[in-house]
Amino acid sequence: MYTMLFKEIALEIDEDDGNSVNNLIAFCRNKGAPESELRQFQHGYQQKSPIWCYSQEIFLYGMLNCALRSLDMETMAKMGFFIRKLHQQLRQLHEKQARSFMKQFIVYRGQGLPQDDFENLVDTKGGLLSFNNFLSTSKHQHVAMGFVERTLNKYENHVGILFTMTINPSKISISKTPFALIDEHSAAPQEEEILFSMHAVFRIDVIKQTEQNSRVWEVHLTLTDDHDPQLAALTDRMKKEIDGSRWHRMAKLMYKLGHFNQAEELYKELLKNASGDSDSALIYHQLGYLKGEQGEYKDAVGFYEKALKIYQKTLPE
Template sequence: MSFLTVGEIALPENLNQLEPTFMYTQIFKEIILDMKYDKQAIKQFTTYCRQHDCGSAKDIDQFENEYHTQSPIWWYTSPSFIYSMLNYTLRSMEANTIINMGFFIHDLHQQIQQLHRQQFGSYNDKSFIVYRGQGLSKAAFEKLQKTNGTLLSFNNFLSTSTKQDISLVFAHSASDNVDMVGILFKMLINPRVKSMPFASIKHMSYYHEEKEILFSMHTVFRVGAIEGMDTKNQLYQVELQLTSDDDQQLRLLTDRIREEAGGGTGWHRLGNLLIQTGQFNNAEELYNVLLEQTFDEGGKVHYYSQLGYIKDEQGDYEKVI
C-alpha cells in the first residue's frame, strides 16, 4: 500500500520524494502485461519454488501438473502457497521472486480484465460500494489523517466484499493489536470510470459462497472522509473513491515515472528506474538475477555494464566491471 500526498502528486523534480513501491509497481505492472510467457515459465517457477521451499512438495507438484486445468483466480483463492507468495512478492518487490512469478501475475490480471469486460453491462452504469477490512500501522494511519486529497494505491491484487459485516470482522480483529489501527475501507466504485479492471469472482473462486470483488494490482483510490467507529481510537472507517486513469494529476505523475524509467523493453525499464531513483541495491539484485537467466550475449553485456555503473555510483571502485 502506498500513499501519495497532494505535494507528492505534483510533478516533483526528483522522484526520490515518492514512495518507491508506487513507482516500482507502476512500471512492473506495465512490464508484466507486455511480456509473453510460454509453458517453460511454469516449469521455471516451480523449480524456483522447490529450491526455496515456497510450499509443500505436494502443492508445488499439483500447481505444475494441473495449472491449466483451473483458472488463475481459482489458484489465487485456493488454500495453497500461491496467495501468500504473491502478496509477499508484491510487498517486497524481491527481484528473483518477481521475475519467476511474472507469468502468474500476467495471467491473473488477464482473467480479471476478461471478466470485467463480460460483467460491465450488469452494473447498468450504477455506482456501487465494496468494503475491505484490514489493519494499518499507526504511523501510516497518522500520515493518512494529516493529508487532504491523498491518493492511495493498493500495490497487490485487492480483495473486497460487497458485504460490510464480513469486512468489519477483519477490521475489528486488526484493532486488537495495540500497534495497529483497524480500518474499514468503504469504496465507491463507478463502473463507468476507466481504471484498473475489477470483477466479481464468485463463480470462479475456490470459495463460491463469498461475494468477492477482486481488483487487479496497483489500483488507485482518492481518500475521502475518515471517521472513528469506536471510543478507543482503534477502529476507523475510511471512504475511498476509485480514481480514473484519466485523472490529470495521476496521469502526469505516471508519465513522469515512465520518462524516468527510460526507453527499452521489459526489465530494462525497471532497472533504469531503480538506478535513476538511487535504489542501487535493488537494481543490483535485479541485474544479477537477469544475468543468471539469460543466454543472450548482448543482454549479458548490458547487464554487466549496468552492474559496473551501479558499483561506480556506490563508490565501490574495486568491483567496477
C-alpha cells in the same frame, strides 16, 4: 510508483508458461513452500485458472502480495507471468460482466493497520491512496467487518479499518485497473468477492471513528483515475530512465531499486539470448555501468572492454 512501472513492464512480457511455472515452483521450493501446496498450484494453474490459484489458501497469495508491498523484485520478477495472467483474466471477466457494472456501487474491505500507518493515512485525507497489491473486496459489509474483528483480536496495537469504496465505472478507465466478481472462478466462492488488479488508486474522502468501537475507523474511498501532478512528473521521468524493451526495462528497474545482484543475473540471462552483436554490446555496457555503481571497477572495465570490442567490430570506421 515502482509497482506501477513493474506492472506496466510485466504486462508487456510474453514468456513461455511452462518454463515460467517450473521456474516459479523451484524458486518457491527454495523459499520453503510446502510440497503439497506447490503441487496444488501446479495442478490449479494447469487445470483451473489464475484466479482459482490466487484464492486458494496456499503460499501464493501471501508471497505475491508481500512481494508487491515490500518491492521484493526477485519474487516479483519470478511471479511476473502469473501477475500478467491474473490481470488478463480479470480484464476478460470484467468485459463479460460489464452489464453488472453499469451503475455506481459500493464494496467493502476490512483490515488492520499499525498505529503509525493509520496516522499516515489520516494525514493524507483528501489525497490519493494506491493499493500496490491485488485488492480483495466484498459486496457485503459484514464480510469486511469479520476481517477487522479478527485483526483486532490478534493485534492489540492495531487500528481496525473498514474501507467503504465507491466505484463509478463511467468515470474511470477499466483498462488500467480491471475488476471482476470472481466467485465462479474462486477456490473460496462464498464471499461475493470483487477483485481489483494491482495498483488501484482511490481518493480518500472521509475518515471517521465508529460509534460501536473506538478502535475501528471507517475510511470512505472513491476509485479514481486522478493522478498527483508531482507523482506523474516523477513517473514520466522514471519511464524515460527505464527505457528499452521488456526484460531490459525489468533489469533497469531492479537496478533502480538497489537489487544489483538480481539485475546482474537478469542481464546475464539476456546475454545468453541476445538477438545480435548490438544487443550483446548494449548488455555488456549495462553490466559495466552496474558494476561501476557497485564500486567493482575492475569488473566494470572488463564489461566495458567487451562492449567496446563488439562496437569496434560492428560499427563502420
